[in-house]
Amino acid sequence: MKPTQEDAKLLDHQDVLSKYQDEFYLVSDQIYLDGNSLGLCSKRAEKTFLEMFESWKRYQIDGWSNGKYPWFYLAEMLGAKMAPLVGAKKEEVVATGTTTVNLHQLIATFYHPEGKRTKIVANELDFPTDIYAIKSQLQLHGLDPEEHFLSVKSRQGRYIDEADIIACMQDDVALIILPTVLYRSGQLLDIELLTREAHKRGILIGFDACHSIGAVPHEFHQWGVDFAVWCSYKYLNSGPGSVAAIYVHEKHFGRVPGLAGWFGSDKERQFDMGHAFEPSTQAGAYQLSAPSILNAAPLIGSLSIFEEVGIESIRKKSLSLTRYMMELIESELQEWGFLIGNPMEDHRRGGHISLEHEEATRICKALKEANVIPDFRAPNVIRVAPIALYTSYQDVWEAVQRLKLIMVEEKYKAYSHERGVIA
Ligand SMILES: *Cc1c(COP(=O)(O)O)cnc(C)c1O
Numbered sequence: 001m002k003p004t005q006e007d008a009k010l011l012d013h014q015d016v017l018s019k020y021q022d023e024f025y026l027v028s029d030q031i032y033l034d035g036n037s038l039g040l041c042s043k044r045a046e047k048t049f050l051e052m053f054e055s056w057k058r059y060q061i062d063g064w065s066n067g068k069y070p071w072f073y074l075a076e077m078l079g080a081k082m083a084p085l086v087g088a089k090k091e092e093v094v095a096t097g098t099t100t101v102n103l104h105q106l107i108a109t110f111y112h113p114e115g116k117r118t119k120i121v122a123n124e125l126d127f128p129t130d131i132y133a134i135k136s137q138l139q140l141h142g143l144d145p146e147e148h149f150l151s152v153k154s155r156q157g158r159y160i161d162e163a164d165i166i167a168c169m170q171d172d173v174a175l176i177i178l179p180t181v182l183y184r185s186g187q188l189l190d191i192e193l194l195t196r197e198a199h200k201r202g203i204l205i206g207f208d209a210c211h212s213i214g215a216v217p218h219e220f221h222q223w224g225v226d227f228a229v230w231c232s233y234k235y236l237n238s239g240p241g242s243v244a245a246i247y248v249h250e251k252h253f254g255r256v257p258g259l260a261g262w263f264g265s266d267k268e269r270q271f272d273m274g275h276a277f278e279p280s281t282q283a284g285a286y287q288l289s290a291p292s293i294l295n296a297a298p299l300i301g302s303l304s305i306f307e308e309v310g311i312e313s314i315r316k317k318s319l320s321l322t323r324y325m326m327e328l329i330e331s332e333l334q335e336w337g338f339l340i341g342n343p344m345e346d347h348r349r350g351g352h353i354s355l356e357h358e359e360a361t362r363i364c365k366a367l368k369e370a371n372v373i374p375d376f377r378a379p380n381v382i383r384v385a386p387i388a389l390y391t392s393y394q395d396v397w398e399a400v401q402r403l404k405l406i407m408v409e410e411k412y413k414a415y416s417h418e419r420g421v422i423a
Contacts, residue, residue, distance in 0.1 A: 003327045008393035011324065017309060017317050017388055024237075024390040030371045031399045036211065036352045036385035037375050039237030044301030049239075052297035063293075069300060072267070075291045076284050079245065081303045085311050086209065086228065087219035088247050091282040095232070095296055096263075097289075099210055099244045102229040103133040103177070105286050106246065108258020110204050110227060111175045113141055113148070117202075121168050121176040123152040123160045127183050130208055134177060158185040158341050158354075165189075166197045173203050180218065180228075181211035181350030184377050186342035188216060188350045192223040199224060210234060213245075215318055215351030215388070217311040220247055227252070235351060235387070236306075238299040243292060248283045261288030305389065317388040318351050324393055325353055325386055328400045336407040341381065352385035361419050362412040363403070369411075370402040378419060 012018055025041045026032065032040060048069075055067040064072045078095035086093070096102065111120065120134050135145040150173070152165050160182065169176070176198055181188050191207060198205040206227040209218065214235030220228055228247040232238035248255075257264050260277045264285045269278045279285035306314070326340055341354040357363055357380060364376040375383045386396050406412055 002331045005397050008397040011393040020389045031395045032373045033384040034373045034375045035387040045298035048301035049297045071293050088221045093247045094283045095243045095245050096287040099229050099231045100129045102244050102246050105259050106227045107137040116172050117174040118148050119150050119173045121150045125154050125182050159187045162190050169201045176205040180207050180209045183211050185354045186350040186352045188348050195223045195225050232299050237302045243296040246286050253281050257286050263287040314388040319346050321386040325396045332400050332404050352383050355382040356380050361417050362415040365415040366406045366412040372399045372402050
C-alpha cells in the first residue's frame, strides 16, 4: 500500500516522542535532515552551557570542586551518563578530547605489533580521519602502511560484508578498527559477531561509533568490545566540535595509556604533582588534558533528554521514520532515478538514508533552497536523517513532496555541479 500523508498524521499522533520537538531550536518552515552530521541545539543544552559559563564567573578557581557540576569530575560524570547508550559500565566511559585524538590514544594503547602480528585492519569505505590516524600510528612504529595496513574491500561500493572482514582476520593481524555504522551508506555492522570472531583469533577490535551514538543502542560491555570512540555533535546534539568519548572494556583496565597526560592520573594522586605517572584504574586513564569545560557543558543538558527517553525508544522511532521515508521515496519518486543506497533491513540500518542520484550535487542545492537540509557526499550521495527527537512523520512527508517538486519541475538544473567547500 502506498504510504499517505494521513499515515504521517496518525503516526505523529501515536508518537510518544513528539513532544520533544519543542525542546529544540528548529527554524520555521525548514526541515532539518542533517542531524547525523550536526545535531540541533536544544534548550537544555543551552541551559547547561549557560550554567557552566556562570559557574566560571561565580566560582573562579573553585569551580573545579564547587558548583552544580564540579569541573574536576565532569569527564567521568559525562562518561557515566553516556555509558547506557553503548551498554557499558559507568567507569568504562569517559568524555574527553575529540574523536581523532581519542583514536590516536587508543591505537597507541592497544597496538603492539609483535613478531608476525603487525597488521591493522580497517575498510575502504571508512571515514578518512580513521585511516589517517591508523596509518600515522603505523609510521610512528616505523612500519610501512603499504605492508601493514589492510583495507577490507567493498563488493559494490556501498557495504562491507562481515564475511569479508572475518576473512581478513589472519594471524598477521594485531588490531581491527571499524565503524559501527558506515557514514555514507548507513550500514550497521554486526558488532557482536565481529568482536567474537576477532577474539577467537586473538585479535583486538575497536569501533568508531560516531554514526551510531545516540541513534543505535549497543552492548559493548556484554559483547566484549575492546575499545571505542565517538563524538557528541551528531545524534547527541552537543554542539559543533563538542567533547568526544572513549570506551575501554574493564578487562583492559590497568593497560598503560599509549599517550600519557596528567588528567589520566588517579584523581587522588593527580595533585601530588609527581613525575612518575600514576594512571587511573578506569577509562579515565586515557584522558590527556584538563577537560574543555565549556565545550562539554551542552552535553549535560542534551544527555538528560536521552536519559529521560531511553535509547531503545529513540531507536524504535528512528527505524520507523526511516522505514516510512523509504516507502515514500519508493512510491513518490520512482520515476526520477533515485536509488536507495542503505540497507533495508532494520538490523543492518543506522539512522540515516543514503539516496543515490547522478544529479546529487545539484539536487542538494535545490533542496536547501526549498528549506530541506540534507547533506551531500561526493560523488552521488544525498544523506537524509529524520531524527527521532525532532523530526515528525509529517516533516518526512513534506520533505519528500518538496524533493518531488524539484524533480518534476527540474529545479535542480538551475544550479552548478560544483560542490561547496563543506559538503
Ligand atoms: C564525524 C566523524 C568523525 C569526526 O572526527 P573528529 O575528530 O571529531 O573531527 C570521525 N569518525 C567518524 C566515523 C565520523 O563520522
